[in-house]
Amino acid sequence: MLSIYGKNSRPQAELEAIIAATEGFEERTLRKWQRISTENNENIHFIVSGEVEFRRESDELCMFTLQNKCIFGLSSIYYNSTHMYGLVRASTVVRTLKKEDFFRLMSEKNLWEALSKVLSWYVCLLSKRDEVLVARSAYSIVREFLLEINELMVHHQRDINIYDYIQEYTSLARSTIIKILADLKKGNYIQVDKGRLMHLSALPEKY
Structure with missing residues (x-):
């Protein structure tokens, strides 16, 4: 439901540009079943490659799965948003940046417009999920x-x-x-x- 929709609507050029801007920051490789958390809202996670499921903390329900490049933790920049976590499903390369570094990169590289398109994409993913699941038989x-x-x-x-x-x-x-x-x-x-x-x-x- 969301795997195909997310892939077809993915703002690929914008994601590529944002993640390319993080090149040079420390990378780590996560193995299958490791978790990516947003408990520390000072950090933003950039998935460089791999496959990650995004699950709801309260009941482990899988919200959607994304492959290759994506960004996790954007909602935690300004709010306490620990209701979701990432579960690695295949070997995944992640760069984790402090939000101050992230803000600086977005300004230096003039990427705020690209980021707004990525955020709109995430909103569309969740709206599509609601369209399929809420008040449906x-x-x-x-x-x-x-x-x-x-x-x-x-x-x-x-x-x-x-x-x-x-x-x-x-x-x-x-x-x-x-x-x-x-x-x-x-x-x-x-x-x-x-x-x-x-x-x-x-x-x-x-x-």
Whole structure:
């Protein structure tokens, strides 16, 4: 749902320019399952390469996943924003800057306009997530995720367990997910083998 949307709308040139400006600052390589925190609101994290899930602290719900270049901690610059953390899913290179250094770079390199576009992108990601998940039926949510999973498997060669993927990104009960998918299998709308989506037909709009 957000993986495809985020990739298609990503402000690549602006992200490249901002992260290029941080070149020369200390880098560290994080391994899978390490965390990136915003507890210290003096720091901003620049993901140079890798893959990071952004999760909600309260219940571990995965909000969205981003690959390659991105910035984490912008909301913590002015506010106490510790409700999310980053969970590394593949070897990831990170540069962590003090916010004073970040402000200086944005001014010296004239990158405030680029940063505003990146911030707008993040707002769009969260708005899209709300559009899909808030006040929607369980079936509508599952349908959206099936379409995304199919896209990820066909065009990005991702190996995805559909039950785990949907549960990880939503607050739907696993029993609800299993029932909806079972009904879709009975109607020959989907074919699933060992949790993997093998075939997807045109899904009905309503359950």
